[in-house]
Amino acid sequence: MKRVLVTGGAGFIGSNFVHYLLREKNDIEILVNLDALTYAGNLENLTAIETDERYCFVKGDIRDKELVENLFSEYCFDTVVHFAAESHVDRSIEEPELFLTTNIVGTQTLLEAAKRHWKIHPEDKYSREYRGGVKYLQVSTDEVYGALGATGMFTETTPLSPNSPYSASKASADLVVRAYHETYGMPVNITRCSNNYGPYQFPEKLIPLMIHNASNDKALPIYGDGMQIRDWLHVSDHCAAIATVIEKGRVGEVYNIGGNNEKANIEIVRLILSELGKPESLITYVKDRPGHDRRYAIDNTKITTELGWKPQYTFEQGIAETIVWYQEHQDWLERITSGAYVNYYKKMYGDG
Ligand code: NAD
């Protein structure tokens, strides 16, 4: 991992991953972060590393073939880590088409450029043959497997059965990645992780939204009965797992990544209220999300036994630290929720 393209590196998990790589991996020569800066992309997440000479930010769309092609020509990547996506289930219900083009067509655009550059310039010192081929890692989600009942867990062989436009677009992208491996022999991996939490998560997602609302004495909207279960993974454990798969994963394989932390939504919301010393009267039950998956749970046996990764965080430690982080970064939350940062980017980069 020396010449790395990260897509979506201004988002929640991507920005944590950029920090992680520059901190943990000494052999990085160049890390290019390609991000369109949608509503979910925030360069403020990266201010601490923006002057690092190994780092380069490019504002652009993964669906822009020419741009992507030029980046591959210019930087000769040996590793691609693809985070960029429309990621919020509720938004996918309102605007499915955007999810299909970004998540499926965007993935195929990257794969195509990676394939072309993996094959050419055999004599070039940065060629794929010289370095053993560009490794492409697709960051996917456990939501592609659909919903579980009260028992059982998702393994890598669980059939894909997505229920939302978001998860359907991610499942489709996974199949395209698989096809590039099967058809062209491209060295790919797919990782499917459970719900992440930690610093820099956009406050439309459950945990930062509830912390933000509770801190401001606003209502906490619980969908349905609040008994839906998610399997929570601290984002820094996720970053370490991705790096492990890039370095040690068997080519063509899927790896599930989970933190063994199944919690009902209402349980988490009560915990946040109690940590913040706020009353449970802030909880407001609202209409359920259509097609709401009841339960997700990841069986992480494959990555733990085959690659030796395991989560470091207990949920209790992770959530306590996360609540403190958001309390200490109220200004970060405030700038996002006030829309100030969107206006700033419009001024800096225009609307495009
Ligand atoms: P996010 O919404 O916080 O960030 C997405 C980033 O992608 C943003 O910076 C955005 O500007 C960028 N982006 C969107 N469309 C783009 C485009 N067309 N071109 C270039 N950049 C674009 O998402 P996240 O929570 O960090 O998720 C990252 C990845 O992990 C996604 O692929 C998501 O499906 C997957 N994932 C997330 C979770 C989770 O709990 N957050 C769980 C499982 C899988």
Ligand code: TYD
């Ligand atoms: P979310 O963070 O949107 O992640 P995902 O839908 O990808 O799992 O939601 C996590 C869970 O919290 C999910 O069951 C929906 C629920 N939820 C609420 O009850 N209220 C909310 O306001 C939000 C955003 C989510």
